[in-house]
Amino acid sequence: MPGAGKTTAGRQLAHMLGVPFADVDVEIERRIGCSIRSFFEQHGEVAFRQIEADTIAELVKRPAHVLATGGGAVLRPENRAALKANTVVLYLRATPEELYRRLRHDTQRPLLQVADPLRKLRELYRDRDPLYQEVAHYTVETGRPSVSHMVNMILMQLELAGVVDNQLVKSATLRH
Numbered sequence: 001m002p003g004a005g006k007t008t009a010g011r012q013l014a015h016m017l018g019v020p021f022a023d024v025d026v027e028i029e030r031r032i033g034c035s036i037r038s039f040f041e042q043h044g045e046v047a048f049r050q051i052e053a054d055t056i057a058e059l060v061k062r063p064a065h066v067l068a069t070g071g072g073a074v075l076r077p078e079n080r081a082a083l084k085a086n087t088v089v090l091y092l093r094a095t096p097e098e099l100y101r102r103l104r105h106d107t108q109r110p111l112l113q114v115a116d117p118l119r120k121l122r123e124l125y126r127d128r129d130p131l132y133q134e135v136a137h138y139t140v141e142t143g144r145p146s147v148s149h150m151v152n153m154i155l156m157q158l159e160l161a162g163v164v165d166n167q168l169v170k171s172a173t174l175r176h
Ligand SMILES: Nc1ncnc2c1ncn2[C@@H]1O[C@H](COP(=O)(O)OP(=O)(O)O)[C@@H](O)[C@H]1O
Pocket: 001, 002, 003, 004, 005, 006, 007, 008, 009, 068, 071, 102, 103, 142, 143, 144, 145, 146, 147, 150
């Protein structure tokens, strides 16, 4: 979902683990040469989703690092398949109300430039939560922690899953 913390927590997590960070949206904006919001307005969502799929297909093949996708990455089956097969997928789950609290002043998410953004978030959550749960290896219930607390929750989940070892988590925590 938009506002889940993928970009913010993903960047912090990569820094703490000492691995490269990539954000699908940032890579897309580099390719299209404008903001995603402008692209939506000029070319529409379908054209965006094709560029998003092409970008995800490339980025999931890069060596181990932290990858933040956009909230709509799960809409296309080929994206879900690519993410699940090539990465350890964490779903950063938050309620529509919490997401609205985080995004209420944000003007850059095209899907939320509507009269009732909270209603839109509830619709997106209804449609997408099953898809996130289908593609995710692990779900992190983010609630209302600070970003740094959320990153520690993610680290603990990754350690429990054996994705990162205890020493790496300890050094990450110290680095933090
Ligand atoms: N766990 C959190 N608690 C409070 N604010 C958060 C949390 N995660 C993200 N935010 C804030 O919400 C906004 C959206 O975060 P962002 O990382 O851009 O989300 P996404 O990339 O998933 O859309 C940012 O202002 C960020 O600081």
